[in-house]
Amino acid sequence: MTTFALVGAGPGLGLATARRFGTAGHSVALLARNVDRLEELAAELGRDGIEARGFPADVLDPASLTTALREAADVLGPIEILQYSPVPRADFMKPVLDIGTADLDAPLAFSVKGPVTCVNAVLPGMRELGRGTLLFVNGGSAVRPHPERAGTSIAFAAESAYAAMLHGVLATENIHATQLIIPGAIRPDSETSSPSVLSERLYALHTERTGFRHYAEPLSD
Template sequence: MATIAIVGAGPGLGFSIGKVFGQQGFEVALIARRRSTLDDMVGRLGELEIPAGGYQADIMDRASLVQAFKDIAANHSPVEVLEFSPAPRGPQPGLVLAGPLDVSVANVQPHIDFYVHGAITATGQVLPDMIERGTGTLLFTTGPSSVEPSPAMGNVGIACAALRNWVLNLHDTLASKGVYAAHVPLSLSADEADPETIAPHYWNLHTRGEGAEHLLSGDVLRAAPRTEES
């Protein structure tokens, strides 16, 4: 049995991705800041007879994130899939929005810590083993500002675009090592952002293992089948 580790797991998309992979035979390791959220998701997955564990960590506290992966390694099968999709839920110190004219080192750095340093830290905990095994999938989720400039997210876009650049380079570098890395920017309106509809696409990306970037828009969701068997 293999494990999917979901960093930034929440009751929406993170939970739905865990459910899809769990129904395909994966163990599910959820990483989030709030213990109550983790316990609720683990309980709901348990009701579906999906083996799952919740691991509390703050992406801005890299030591806690490293420890979460140590605990996952002690309690689960090897991590075959890493899905990184953190999104601030509620106020967090320093994570503010700024337009292009208001961008500063002070309001960009926290987003770089959150998205870029968080992704690098999480990846570093699983990638060496993936390379050694010659198999694994790394999926990194961002919003549309990583691909298309959005003035309202002038500082966030800098961090997300930097993460995208790294993931695209990872994709090319890992192609010969049996490890698949891809960037998944979500560009969805509120009425299109249904986690139950979006989550099966992550399974499809894992099983296909093709392409460095997969924009998920309403048109893509409507055109694709819900789930493909491996």
């Protein structure tokens, strides 16, 4: 059995995607800061017959991410799929004329150093398996910067560039890096952006392995 590792585990999209990969036969490693939430999510998945376990980590702390991912592989099995989809903090979204250099430290750590740390942690195991998938989930500002959300716009663009480069250089190793852009809010009643629909999209990106960038719905004008 191989492992689906979810960085940014939560009760919405994260839980739905963990359930989708878990029902497909993968064990599930849940990474987030809140230990109580991790235990609740793991227990809920366990009631569905999915082997799941929480591993506390902070995306702003590279050492904790590396430790959690290595422990997950040791406990649950090699990580075949990594999903990086933590939710940005509200203070990342300052207007562009209000930000200084210090305001970019946390967004860039969140959206660049975090993904780089995670990929470096899981890539050796994927190479041993001879396959792997790296799923990057971003909002619309990753491709259409918004002046009122400057921190995430800058940081998501950098994350997108990193993920696109991975897509190119890892393809020959049967490791598929791909990005899903979710332009609007994730809503349970949405035909395109509900947790259940998005989880199916993400699972399809893993199995179909076509192209780099995909959209949950068209960008609005």
